[in-house]
Amino acid sequence: MSVLIQEDDFDLASELTALRSGNSKVGAMVSFVGLVRDFSHNETIESIYLEYYPGMTEKALNKIIAEATERWSLINVRVIHRIGQLFANDQIVLVATTALHRGEAFAGCEFIIDYLKTAAPFWKKEQTREGSQWLETRDTDVKRMEHWHNDTVRKSA
Template identity: 50%
Template sequence: MHHIRVQSDPIDLAAEQEPLWQGRPEVGAVVTFVGLMRDLNAGVAVTAMTLEHYPGMTEKALEAIAAEAAARWDLLGIRIVHRVGPLSPQEAIVFVGVASAHRREAFRACEFLIDYLKTRAPFWKQEMTAQGPRWVEARETDAEAADRWGAGAEGTSR
């Protein structure tokens, strides 16, 4: 049900989405999210970014996040693919796909997964700017988004 992968190669978005529904007539909804690298962060131009992680630990954290989504909603599939290594603006950083019999479950689970990935997945981002490299700090807005999914939060169906 869960497909989790961390890779340095570009993400083939169509190839990641198709297995969520192809040949699976029980699937009534597929919701996907693609996070892209921007060329501007906090008002500063960014020319490139490098994503670092701890192999093994990162995949376990992603699997735990996917398992939590599966426990909250009635899902038929979850795919998370996250890039590491050097990236340029407009490249996909992350793909999240969720399959369910119904759209509400798929939308809520996909949003939950993204909010938790932003705050609980062990990735470190270093941006290249005209002033030199800088490490990206966690945003308070990301933590607030994840906090709304606390135990018993609105939107859970199980």
């Protein structure tokens, strides 16, 4: 289980190879890569800038990984989140999970990315031609996260 917060880009193939290497029990691997879009709210985005709270952010991410692992018996998890200035098509985040079966790997990955979108201490500022603005969590992301608080969403994979 690992969390990295960095300015540098990551190589998806290398990360996935490392995640599963040395464990012959892995039967499924699921990954999510978030990318910078060039539009938001009908405006063209020139760039985004991401900040985080060192120490607190890693602790929060490790806590959610522990919860995901408890719920779905994940074998391994890798989270990489980039910070600094990013442009259209840049990779922002990687969440990758391994498990014995695909259902657990999918559920764990989805749970972790939903948490990242709503509760992880990252701040994102969009730069457009009209200026810049700090973004707030969208209501749709909050609703997605709310369904994980329902105990019936445990081990259903």
